[in-house]
Amino acid sequence: MKHWIILLVGTGLVLSCSNNKPTVAAAPEVAAPAVDHMALLSAQGADAVLWQSAAAETHRLYQQGYELARIRLAENMRRSDKRPAAVIVDIDETVLDNSPYQVNAIRQGRTFDQAEWKVWTDKATAKASPGAIEFLKHAAQQGCEVFYISNRDIRERASTIKNLNDLGFPFADEGHLLLMDGTSDKTERRARVASTHRIVLLVGDQLRDFDERFKDRSVDHGKTLVNAMADTLRQYFILLPNAMYGTYRDAIQGKGTDAEKYARMQAWFELNGY
Numbered sequence: 652m653k654h655w656i657i658l659l660v661g662t663g664l665v666l667s668c669s670n671n672k673p674t675v676a677a678a679p680e681v682a683a684p685a686v687d688h689m690a691l692l693s694a695q696g697a698d699a700v701l702w703q704s705a706a707a708e709t710h711r712l713y714q715q716g717y718e719l720a721r722i723r724l725a726e727n728m729r730r731s732d733k734r735p736a737a738v739i740v741d742i743d744e745t746v747l748d749n750s751p752y753q754v755n756a757i758r759q760g761r762t763f764d765q766a767e768w769k770v771w772t773d774k775a776t777a778k779a780s781p782g783a784i785e786f787l788k789h790a791a792q793q794g795c796e797v798f799y800i801s802n803r804d805i806r807e808r809a810s811t812i813k814n815l816n817d818l819g820f821p822f823a824d825e826g827h828l829l830l831m832d833g834t835s836d837k838t839e840r841r842a843r844v845a846s847t848h849r850i851v852l853l854v855g856d857q858l859r860d861f862d863e864r865f866k867d868r869s870v871d872h873g874k875t876l877v878n879a880m881a882d883t884l885r886q887y888f889i890l891l892p893n894a895m896y897g898t899y900r901d902a903i904q905g906k907g908t909d910a911e912k913y914a915r916m917q918a919w920f921e922l923n924g925y
């Protein structure tokens with residue numbers, strides 16, 4: 652009886668012959684390598700993080716936004732009202748620059764993580780956004796109180812006040828800091844300020860920092876609503892640039908696992924690729 656075996660290196664095939672009748676054994680099943688969706692999504696954000704943290708263009712856009720804020724503040728302060736005037740600003744990517752946190756996340760191939768975010772905010776070392784301190788000091792000199800309405804967690808209160816105070820921001824105290832306590836919708840917090848003050852201007856990096864209706868991106872990604880509210884936006888809201896995260900991306904990627912977010916993003920590309 653004649654037996655022989657040939658191993659085909661690299662093919663996974665094993666040919667064996669017995670009595671001159673060759674048979675092909677099935678290759679052992681090898682599991683496909685798991686796709687690391689977190690790393691894929693993280694890498695997807697690299698350009699945005701570079702743009703936010705390194706681009707002179709972004710630096711200038713912030714300055715430009717705060718220059719326009721002075722013009723609008725002067726116009727809106729002319730309208731008299733007995734209530735004290737107030738300016739409302741968001742915090743992250745509006746008056747504080749968190750791009751170092753984002754750079755680190757990309758470096759490690761990670762997406763947003765609440766625990767890691769708190770480690771960053773606990774340091775209280777974020778730098779001020781270009782033009783922010785100068786504008787808010789100017790607003791204070793013009794007789795405006797400043798309220799910081801942010802979706803940072805209430806557990807980040809002390810470190811946030813410290814960070815703002817260390818940088819010299821005006822009104823950086825508990826009474827002027829309205830953090831997220833349950834909902835990311837800022838409508839109620841804005842109304843609380845409006846119950847005692849005349850809001851003369853709002854500044855943020857998200858349209859939702861002005862009006863919660865901008866959460867809805869179902870019609871033309873929200874651009875139709877921007878056009879419909881153009882007059883109000885022009886007079887009362889200063890929008891600053893942030894490509895790193897926000898409603899624009901959440902509306903496409905949705906909630907869930909990184910794999911689900913990645914799949915929705917791919918589906919969006921497919922749908923809009925014409």
Ligand SMILES: [Mg+2]
Nearest residue numbers: 741743744856
């Ligand atoms: Mg923000």
